Amino acid sequence: xxxxxxxxxxxxxxxxxxxxxxxxxxxxDTTYYLFWYKQPPSGELVFLIRRNxxxxxxxxxxxxxxNFQKSTSSFNFTITASQVVDSAxxxxxxxxxxxxxxxxxTFGQGTILTVHP
Amino acid sequence: xxVVSQHPSWVICKSGTSVKIECRSLDFQATTMFWYxxxxxxxxxxxxxxxxxxxxxxxxxxxxDKFLINHASLTLSTxxxxxxxxxxxxxxxxxxxxxGQVGTDTQYFGPGTRLTVL
Numbered sequence: 001x002x003x004x005x006x007x008x009x010x011x012x013x014x015x016x017x018x019x020x021x022x023x024x025x026x027x028x029d030t031t032y033y034l035f036w037y038k039q040p041p042s043g044e045l046v047f048l049i050r051r052n053x054x055x056x057x058x059x060x061x062x063x064x065x066x067n068f069q070k071s072t073s074s075f076n077f078t079i080t081a082s083q084v085v086d087s088a089x090x091x092x093x094x095x096x097x098x099x100x101x102x103x104x105x106t107f108g109q110g111t112i113l114t115v116h117p
Numbered sequence: 118x119x120v121v122s123q124h125p126s127w128v129i130c131k132s133g134t135s136v137k138i139e140c141r142s143l144d145f146q147a148t149t150m151f152w153y154x155x156x157x158x159x160x161x162x163x164x165x166x167x168x169x170x171x172x173x174x175x176x177x178x179x180x181x182d183k184f185l186i187n188h189a190s191l192t193l194s195t196x197x198x199x200x201x202x203x204x205x206x207x208x209x210x211x212x213x214x215x216x217g218q219v220g221t222d223t224q225y226f227g228p229g230t231r232l233t234v235l
Contacts, residue, residue: 043231105224
């Protein structure tokens with residue numbers, strides 16, 4: 001069975017602070033994908049990143065960066081110099097790359113990020 | 118990126134009525150679509166996998182007779198909530214996989230449908 005845990009239910013920061021959202025996952029599969037999605041108040045999921053289980057390189061995209069560590073089954077997400085527009089719910093998700101669970105996403109509980117001006 | 122639409126974006130209905138939600142892939146053909154449900158302040162839970170031309174596969178605990186799924190074409194999947202009750206009020210989100218994008222395996226999500234049953 002797959003499981004994704006986002007231990008932080010809510011995080012509140014002041015603008016320009018850096019913030020890290022934690023994600024820990026469990027899976028028996030050797031090949032899988034990890035995702036981060038942003039869900040603003042409108043409800044529509046915004047895709048942020050997809051990472052293959054064989055690619056442990058960290059990635060940076062503007063103010064966003066991701067740290068993938070297979071040894072600790074973690075895929076953490078950092079926002080540098082946070083802005084009010086970053087306020088949203090962020091979900092980490094896991095997808096098996098094959099078998100009967102192919103394509104099915106298991107989502108974490110979500111982290112509500114509030115950035116205050 | 119690819120676009121997935123949902124209709125309606127919100128619906129309010131009386132208890133006991135049936136509601137149909139459409140999910141369309143606008144610029145690609147999707148052999149597989151997924152339906153998720155999200156209760157307020159909770160995570161997304163997969164309800165079922167919709168396969169074009171065959172029966173949907175439901176996740177454990179999801180009533181197939183209550184949530185009817187029809188994937189009649191490569192661009193359309195419908196979810197019908199039959200005899201809806203207040204506890205069915207939720208945010209329903211579909212996603213579609215673009216098989217044409219080999220190697221990316223990216224799912225594209227619709228904007229969601231908010232269902233309120235009075």
